[in-house]
Amino acid sequence: MTTVILVIGEVGLFIGAKAADLPISGEVIAFFLGATVASVPWALWSVALTMGGGASWAAGGAMEEQTGHVLANLGQDWVVFHNLPFLDGRGPWSRLVDVDHVAVGPSGILVVETKFTAADLDVGETRRAKQKDAIHQVRDNAGRIAALLRRNAPDLPITPLVVWWGPKVTRNGDVLSKAENVLIVRGGDSAEWLPLLTGPSQPEESIRRAVERITKHQRGN
DSSP states (O other): OHHHHHHHHHHHHHHHHHHTTOOOOHHHHHHHHHHHHHHHHHHHHHHHHHHTTHHHHHHHHHHHHHHHHHHGGGOTTOEEEEEEEEEESSGGGOEEEEEEEEEEETTEEEEEEEEEOSSOEETTOTTSHHHHHHHHHHHHHHHHHHHHTTTTOTTSOEEEEEEEEOTTEEOSSOSSEEETTEEEEEGGGHHHHGGGGOOSOOOHHHHHHHHHHHHHHHTTO
């Protein structure tokens, strides 16, 4: 819109000036041409971001940071990892999978998937397609963490958790919804659900080994 307005304004100015037989200096022409040229990249970027789904992707990234801030409130006894990469598949069909967050602490392991939506969503409606996709994704990620720790800390319980963010995300039921052994929460309710994620204390040695193994994995070892 900015580019269009500038072009229309320039055309109107030049036509009006010519009709009134008014001179237009080279500096004025250069200014308007410069403003138009400068606005084109911004206009193209904005269109690409909106039409290509980039706005949603950018919001999702911001919400991952927000979930990270929430998990930091688990306390000093918890170690939180972000954006753990895993290679899924083999050969030319392999792809890189990102696990949003993994928290290791006194009561075990949390595998957390952050989701953002601009649409209406009740976190308790677990049969919706968006919910099912998120549930399956975090379950797969929990399986990846379990496989990673199979030799080092197989006794630690792993809890998959989906955290939903968005202006129209609501909660009409309990603070913690559950489906297929996956916990589902609304990000804005973290003060209520965060204390509920703790459970029975686990062996300190297992926790230490789990932290060490995940740290090595994050470093590429």
